[in-house]
Amino acid sequence: MKCPTCTSEMEQGKAYVSSTILGFRYFSLYPQHCWFESHAAHSKKIIVRNRSGLHIRDDTEAVNPPAYHCNDCETTVIIGAKST
Numbered sequence: 001m002k003c004p005t006c007t008s009e010m011e012q013g014k015a016y017v018s019s020t021i022l023g024f025r026y027f028s029l030y031p032q033h034c035w036f037e038s039h040a041a042h043s044k045k046i047i048v049r050n051r052s053g054l055h056i057r058d059d060t061e062a063v064n065p066p067a068y069h070c071n072d073c074e075t076t077v078i079i080g081a082k083s084t
Helices: 021-026
Strands: 011-019 032-038 044-048 066-069 076-078
Touching (some): 032 066
Antiparallel strands (some): 011 032, 011 066, 066 076
16 A cells, blocks of 8 residues: 555554553553554554553453554554445
8 A cells, every 4th residue: 555645655554552561560550552563574663652541441452453554754544444
C-alpha cells in the first residue's frame, strides 16, 4: 500500500492497544498506548502515546485491526472492520 501522505511503500501489520511492560510492572493503574506491530519485521512501536488517561482493565489487547505504517513519515493507516 502506498502512503497517503508521502507515497512511500507502507509496512503491513496490525494495530492494538496495550500497556508497556514497565508500566504494568511498576504501577497498579497503567497507561495504555496504541501500538503498530509489523508482520514482516516482527517489530513493535508506539504510534500514539496515552499521556493522560489510565487503563484499569486486565485485557492487554483490546483491538488489533489490520494496519499499515510508513517508516518515512510515520503515518499509520488503520483499516476499520467495515472496510475489509
